[in-house]
Amino acid sequence: MIIASNLKTNYTRKGACAFIDTVQMFMQNSHTSQEVRIYIPATALDTFDKNVQLRVGAQNFYPVQNGSFTGEIGFEQLEEFHITSILIGHSERRHILKESQVLIAQKFDFAKVKEVEIVYCIGEPREVREQGIEAVMAYLWEQFEGIDIHYTNLIVAYEPVWAIGTGLTASQHDIEEVIARLHVKLNAPLLYGGSVKVENIKDILSIPYCEGVLVGTASWDSNAFCTMIQVADTLEK
Ligand code: PGA
Numbered sequence: 001m002i003i004a005s006n007l008k009t010n011y012t013r014k015g016a017c018a019f020i021d022t023v024q025m026f027m028q029n030s031h032t033s034q035e036v037r038i039y040i041p042a043t044a045l046d047t048f049d050k051n052v053q054l055r056v057g058a059q060n061f062y063p064v065q066n067g068s069f070t071g072e073i074g075f076e077q078l079e080e081f082h083i084t085s086i087l088i089g090h091s092e093r094r095h096i097l098k099e100s101q102v103l104i105a106q107k108f109d110f111a112k113v114k115e116v117e118i119v120y121c122i123g124e125p126r127e128v129r130e131q132g133i134e135a136v137m138a139y140l141w142e143q144f145e146g147i148d149i150h151y152t153n154l155i156v157a158y159e160p161v162w163a164i165g166t167g168l169t170a171s172q173h174d175i176e177e178v179i180a181r182l183h184v185k186l187n188a189p190l191l192y193g194g195s196v197k198v199e200n201i202k203d204i205l206s207i208p209y210c211e212g213v214l215v216g217t218a219s220w221d222s223n224a225f226c227t228m229i230q231v232a233d234t235l236e237k
Pocket of ligand 1: 006159163164165166167193194195196214215216217218
């Protein structure tokens with residue numbers, strides 16, 4: 001399974017390095033069989049001495065190799081550190097940073113040409129969830145506009161917007177229903193994200209076709225994140 005941590009706008013360079021060291025040490029000692037991802041802030045990017053099952057990834061980039069885009073991170077700046085996994089379409093970038101589907105699709109195409117792993121995030125806001133499953137699915141499929149769902153290095157993370165960083169997790173039934181419907185059309189591994197924590201990770205990973213989790217808040221404590229990896233190891237999948 002894929003157990004991913006999104007550090008978001010947390011941790012300095014030094015702190016992120018210590019976080020990665022702790023997780024790496026844990027993975028070595030526990031002989032985990034999980035695929036682990038840690039998405040760190042751009043200022044903390046570096047070449048880490050990683051375990052093969054651990055990839056340190058980027059939370060964002062601008063779809064250019066380099067150029068005049070003040071304040072942005074081009075692909076060249078990721079390649080310097082051999083970054084091979086990237087988050088695209090995260091709800092905070094869609095809703096807070098106002099990224100359009102057009103820009104998201106441009107990022108996707110750029111990353112696809114580079115053949116890196118893309119964790120493509122989708123999720124509905126609360127008002128859509130309140131309209132029922134058909135409205136939710138229609139909204140989610142719109143988020144695939146311009147996206148190559150057959151890309152080999154694609155992972156899809158279903159993250160209901162109202163469950164991100166709120167402590168509210170979608171119900172087991174709601175997650176199961178969406179994941180099952182996504183599975184019908186997508187070959188990519190499917191992850192769930194949205195207030196995943198030590199207390200609920202086992203139930204979430206037990207959902208059919210759910211191949212992992214993308215964790216924000218609860219993963220920022222490296223020990224809790226390691227515990228989540230350990231819980232995944234106890235499940236047969
Ligand atoms: P959360 O964030 O675990 O804090 O809800 C998840 C995410 O944003 O990927």
